[in-house]
Amino acid sequence: MSGSNTAGMVDSPRTAVSNPPVQPVAAHFGEADLCRRSATRDLPAPQRQLTPVAKLIDVSKCIGCKACQSACIEWNDTHPEMEHNVGQYTNPHDLTAEMYTLMRFTEWVNPETDNLEWLIRKDGCMHCDDPGCLKACPAPGAIVQYTNGIVDFIHENCIGCGYCIKGCPFNIPRISRADHRAYKCTLCSDRVAVGQGPACAKSCPTQAIVFGTKEDMKRHAAERVADLKSRGFANAGLYDPAGVGGTHVMYVLHHNDRPGIYADLPENPRISPLVQTWKGMTKYVGLAAMGLMAVGSVIHGVFAKPNRVSEEEERHAEDLVEGRPVPPPPPGQP
Amino acid sequence: MNVQLSRRSLLKAAGAGVVVTSLGALGFEAAEAAVAAHVRPFKLANTTETRNTCTYCSVACGVILYSRGDVRKGERAELIHVEGDADHPTNLGTLCPKGAALKDFVRAPTRLQYPMIRRPGSDRFERVSWDVALDRIARLMKDDRDRNFIARNADGLAVNRWTSTGMLAASATTNETAWATFKVAKGLGIVGFDNQARV
C-alpha cells in the first residue's frame, strides 16, 4: 500500500502490507527451525536463526472492540460456547480450548487523579522465550518453539495431561473436553509462515495490536511510550518480562509500574520453582535413588549368601509340631 | 481442508473421550506423526478472492471474500473466509468484531431460503413458490391502490397519492437497487416511502 506512508505522515506499523496469498505457498519455516521441542533431548540444532518476531499490544490504543477475538475464532474455526451475561463485558468469561484470546476489562479509579480508567487487556499466550509449558510437557514434540520465538502446540502429539497448565506462568493453555488436547494462541504460525501477521493483529481496528520483528516492535513501543509520557502517563512502559527470558507478545502499558491492575497481569512472571524442581532435580535425584536401590539389592544378593532355611530348622519345626523338645526361647522372651 | 481441522471435526463427531483415546490405540497417532511438527497448512490456498464492502456501518471497509468455487465462472461458490482488504485506504485491512465475522452472517442458520406466507390467524409460515408469492403481492397491491388511490384533493387538484400502502427501503442494499426501488415506489405513487436514514 503505497499511499499512506508518504510525506512524513507515517501510520502505525502495518501487520498486513499485502493481502493473503490464494495460490499454494510453502511455509517459510517448519520442523528444521525448532530450537526447543518438548520432552526431546537430542534435538538437532537448527541450521539457521529466524528473525525473532513479536506481537505488540498497545493497551493505551485498545478500544476493547473484540475484533481480535472475532478474527481469532474465524481464522481458527473454533466454536466457543455462548454464555450468559454475568454483569461484565468479558465474554466468554475466560479463555477456553475454543477461545485463544480474550479482552479482559477492568474499571480502575486512578488514586492520583481520581479519574476512572477503563483498562482493557487482550489476554492470550505470551510466547515466552523460556516457555514454562514446554518445560513441563512430557510428550515429545507436543510443544515446540521455533527460532523466531513462536511457541506452538502440535496437537497430534499432545496427550492432554495438563502439565503445560502447571508450567505456564500466565495461566493460558486450556484442555479441550472434546479431544483432550491442549489449545492456545499459536501466534497464527500458519499465517506467519506465509508472510502474514496473526489474524488478531491484522483485524485490530486501531492497530493497538501490531506484529513484526521483535526489534521493530520494541522501537515502535518506545515511540508509543514517549507519546504516553507526553500525555501525563509518567510510568508508561513496555511489558517484556525478563523472568521468562522476554516474551514474543508484549504490552505497552500506561501504568507499567503496576501490571497487576490490568486483570492480574503478573508483576514478575517466571516458571514456578516447584515446576523447576519437579522437572529438574526430582527427575535426576529420583532416578538415582531408584537406581541405587536396585543396584544395592543386586550387590547384596551377589555378596551376601541367600538367606536359606536349614534342614535343622525344618526338624526343629517338626519337633515343635510333634511336641518333641525343641530349643527354648532365649531368656527374656515370653 | 487441513489435517488438524479434519481431525478436530472427526473428534467432534466422535465426541466422547473414550472414543478419542481409542483412536490412539488404533494407530491414529502414527498416521499423523508425519505432519505433526509442521505448521498448519495455509487455509486460503486455492480459494477464489473477491473484493467486496462490509455490509454493516458506513465506514465501508474493504473486505476480501474467499470462496470455494467462482460465481463469475458460473460455478456454485461457498464463502469460507472473510478478511479486511489491506489495499483499502480506510481500513487498511483491519476489521471490527462484526466485520471480522461476516462469514457467519452470510452463513447464518437463520438466512431465509424460500418465499413464505403466513395466512391470517395462522401460527406458522408456509413455503410457497416465487410465482405464487409475487402474483399474490401484485394482486394485493393493485387492489389496495385501485381502492384507495387519491387522484385529486378536495380542491380538485391532481395530487395522485397512494397513502394506504407504505414501504420501508433497505439500508444495506446497493445504490442501483435503491434506484430501481425508488422508480417503482414513486412510480406507483407511494408517499409513505422511507428508509433507515430516519432512524
Next chain:
Amino acid sequence: MTNSWTDIRNTDLVVVMGGNAAEAHPCGFKWVTEAKAHRGAKLIVIDPRYTRTASVADFYAPIRQGSDIAFLMGLIRYCIENGKVQWEYAKAYTNASFIVKEGFGYSDGLFSGYDPEKRDYDRSSWDYEIGEDGYAKVDPTLEHPRCVWNLLKRHVDFYTPEMVERICGTPKEKFLKVAQMIGECSTATRTMTSMYALGWTQHSHGAQNIRGMAMLQLILGNIGVRGGGMNALRGHSNIQGLTDLGLMSHLLTGYLNMPTEAEPDFETYMKSRQFKPLRPGQTSYWQNYRKFMVSFQKAMWGSAATAENNWCYDYLPKLDVPSYDVLRMFEMMNDGQVNGYICQGFNPLLAFPNRAKLTSALSKLKFLITMDPLETETARFWENHGDFNPVDTASIQTEVIQLPTVCFAEDEGSLTNSGRWLQWFWPAATPPGEAKHDTRIMGEIFLRMRELYRKEGGAFPDPILNLSWEYHDPREPEPAELAKEINGRALTDLTDPADPNKVLVPAGKQVLNFSQLRDDGSTMCGCWIYSGCFNEAGNNMARRDNRDPGGLGTYPNWTWAWPLNRRTLYNAASADTQGRPWDPSRKIIEWDGSKWVGDDVPDIAPTAKPGQVLPFIMNPEGSARLFSRGMMRDGPFPAHMEPFESPVPNVLNPRMRGNPVARIFRNDVAQFGNPDEFPFAATSYRLTEHFHYWTKHNRVNAVLQPEFFVEISEELAKLRNVTNGGWVRVWSKRGEVKARALVTKRIRPLICDGRTVHVVGIPLHWGFTGAARKGFGPNSLTPFVGEANIETPAVKAFLVNLEPSTAPQDRPGVTS
C-alpha cells in the same frame, strides 16, 4: 460527513459528542488514534456514559442526555467572550455581518412568531433585511445591533459555565477544560473535527444539536479544511446512498424535493427553488435546479415526459403534509388507515419507538411484505414468544409474505459511505436456497402490476404504464444498467451553446457529470449529485488506485465521491480571501492567480475569484449561516430544549415540554411519563460487538455479547438493591423489559439543577430471532415522537423506573 474518514488523521482535536465512534465505527476511529499517535492530536469525549471512545480519550466530561445544545451554546459563548474566534474566516465566510429583519425576537426559550395552538412558528421575521437592490443588507463592521453576530452574542449570553453545569450536570471545571481545549482551535493552523451520530440526531431537537456544533466550527474556521468539518457517522453501509437517492417521503433524488399541494404546477414548484443570489456575484448553485429536475423526470418517464406535459409533473404525488414519514405511517396504520406495508431489509418492530404501538399497528394491516436475507422480528411479529413477544397469534389477521433476498456477499453494485465515497463491489457466493436479488423482486412486482394495469386498467395507470423500464432483462435490471441511468446520458446530441455545430455529447452517450445536464429534455439523469459515477470513462466507482499524491489521505482515484469526485466539501473555505491555504501544511486547493489548483476537486467554479465568489455556493448568500433564517422549524439559533420526558424542567421556560414545534400525535401525549413516576433518565445505544439486530444471528457475535443487559451506576444499584448480573425490570409509561443488570463505574449520577439524575443505559441488539439469547430492545420503552424538522425518532432521552426482578419467561415449552 463534510470530510472523509481518512482525513481525520489531519486533525488536532477530535470532539466526540453525540456519538461513540470507537464503539460504532471502530475502523473509522482508527484515524483518530492515528492522529493522536502521529500528530499529537487530542481526543475529547462528552457523553452520559464513559464509553469505549472515552477509554482512549485525553479528556472525558459527563453530560446529561438531551442537554447538548446548552453545552454547545456555552462553548460558543466562551469562544466569543475569550476572543477564541477565527475572525477572518467568520467575517468573510459566515453570515455574521448580515442584518436581520426588524421584529425578530427571542424570549423564554421561544422565538418570535410562536403559535402554541398550531405548535408552530410564523417564520417570516426570521430573515435578512433586503435592500432596494434585492440583496441582503450587511454590516462588515459587525456593529449593527441587529447583525447576526450581535444577535448571536445576545442569544448565547445565557449559557454561562454555571448555567451549563446546572442544565447538563457537567462540573463547571470540566466544562471549562473542554472549552479551553476547543478554544485553542480558533487559530488558522489548528483544526478540530466533530464526530457525531445518533446521540445528536435522535432527539426532538436533533437538528439543532448539530447546528450548534456547526456554528462553533464556523466560528473556529474549521469547515472546509483538512482535519475539520462536521462528520456525521452514518449508521448503515448505504444509508447515505439511500438518502442521496431520495428514498424518503419528502424527497426526490439528489435532494430535490417532492412537490406539495402548494405547488400545483411545475412553474410554481420551480419558482420557489431556483434561489437568486442574496449577495452580488454569488453562485447560488440551486439556480440549476430545473436542469436536474427535468433530467430526473426524463429518467423516470422517458419519452412520455415532454415539455407539453411539464415532464410528467402530474405523475409525481403531491404531499398534503410535510412528509409521510415512518412515524406518521405507523400512526395511520394504528388508526386503520394503512392496509399494506413493505419492509425491504428493515426491521421496524425493533427499530422504531413504542413497540406495543408498532405491534398493534402491524396487526391492523391486511398484508405485510418483508424482503430480507435474515429472519426478522417484524416478519414474525404475530408469533408468540412469551414475555419476549406476548401477542395473541390467532387474533392477528395480517397476511405476511416473507421473501428471501441475497446479502452483500451474493450481490453486486455500489454503496455510498459516510464520506460520500461510492464503492463498487462484486459477488463471491451463491445465494442460499431460492433467495433472489432485490432488483429481481422489485422488477417482478413492477412487471406484474404493470401487466395487471394493462389488462384491467385501474386508478391512474399512466405513471406505471409509462415508467421507463428499458433493461436487458426487465425482470432483473443489471447493476451496471442502473448505475448508468443514475449517471445520466444525452438523449439527443448535446451541442456547445456557443457553437451549435460542436457536439459535446453525442446522443446515447453518458454525460461526463451534471454540468452537462440540460432542462430541455435532451438529457436524462437519475440522480444529479451522482452524475459522473459511471460516465464514458467507465465505472469510476470501481476504481482501485490507492495512491495518495499529497500524502494527506485524499486518495483522489480510489472509487468515486459525490459530488464530482470531491473529497472535502466546502474546500474553497480552506483558503483565505486571497486564495492562500489557511494552513499550508494541510493545503487542499489554492488560487494560482487564474484558477483553483490542488489535489481535490475545488468546491467552487474553477475560475471563480477568491474574495469575490464565496465558498458556500449552495447558499444564495455564498456564506455559511450562523443564523439559519427560516430554514428550520424550531429556530434560527439553537435554544436549549428538554426532552419530552426529562428528569428536570426547562430552566428557560418551565412550561415548555420538549421541542415546542415537534409533531406529537394525540394518543402519544397520554403516554409521556413524568419524573415522579419514572425517576431515571434512560438512553439507548449500540455496542461494538453487535450491529443493530443483524449480528444476533451470527454465532460469533452472539458469543462476544450473548445477552441483553442494562447498565447502571453503583449508586443506583445500591438505591434499588440491584446486584451485578442479576435480573431487573425496567419500565416506562409504554412498556417494560427484563434485563441483566450490569453495574458499572462508567455511569455516575449527575447533579442537574440541584437534583441527582441517575442514568440508565439500554443497548439495542436483542430480539426473539437469531443465535443470541432472546431479549428485548429499548424500543419497548421509548416515546413515539420525532425530531421537529426531520421526524427522526427521539429515543436517546426518556424516563424509566427500575427494580430487581426475575428472569423473563419464553412461551411454554421453550427455554431460552
Next chain:
Amino acid sequence: MSDQVEEIQPGDSIVPGKPVTVNRYGPLARLNHWVTATSLILLALSGLALFWPGLFFLTNLFGGGQNTRAFHPWIGVLLFVSFFVFFFQLWRANLPAKVDIVWLSRIRDFLAGHEDRLPELGKYNAGQKFIFWAMTGLILVLIATGIVIWDQYFGGYFSIPLRRVAVLAHSVAAVLIICVFILHVYAAIWTRGTLRAMTRGSVTGGWAWRHHRKWLRQLAGRPGTQRPGPAE
C-alpha cells in the same frame, strides 16, 4: 508400643507332616496382594513414561500417550482400593512392638544371615512392617495429590499453584514408593522360601522357625495343632 500384638491372624494354621507347612495367607489376601502389585507396576511404568521423557516410549505399552494419560489415574484408583482391602487384613499384625527395636538395632546380623542371634519374632519383622506402613503412607499421598492433578475431572477444582505443589509431591512420592517396592521384592527373593507365601499361601515350618519362631510357637501352642491322631 506393646508386646501384646496379636500375632496370629485368621487363616494362620499349621499342617503337620514332613516337612511341616504353615498357612500364612488366605486366597483373598493373595488376590489383593497381586492386584495391588500389578497395578503398582503398571502405575510405575505409565508414571515413569510421563515423568522421564527418556521413558516416554513406555506409553506404547498402553496404546499411546493419550491412553497412558487416561488410564494411569484409573489404575491408581484401583491400587488404592485393592491395597486398602489388604490393609485392613494386615494392619494389626503390623503394629510396631518393642522387639522391633532390638531387631533393628541388630539389623547387621540379619543381613549377615545370623538370625539365631536375634530375638524370636512374631508374624512380621520390623523390615516387613516398615514396607507395610511406607506403602500405606505413600499410597495415601499419591492418591491425594493424584486427584489434585487429574485435570480431566478435577481441573477446575484446584488452584494452579496447588496443582504445582501436588505434581511435585506426586512425583517424589512415586520415586519413594518405587524404592520401597524394590526393597520389598528383593527381600522376598533373598529370603528363600518366602515367595510361596504369596503363591501357595503357605511356608515351611523351618521358614517359620527361622524367621518368625514366636509366631510358630504360638500357632503350635494353640489347641488343635497338637500331634496327629492315631488315625495316621
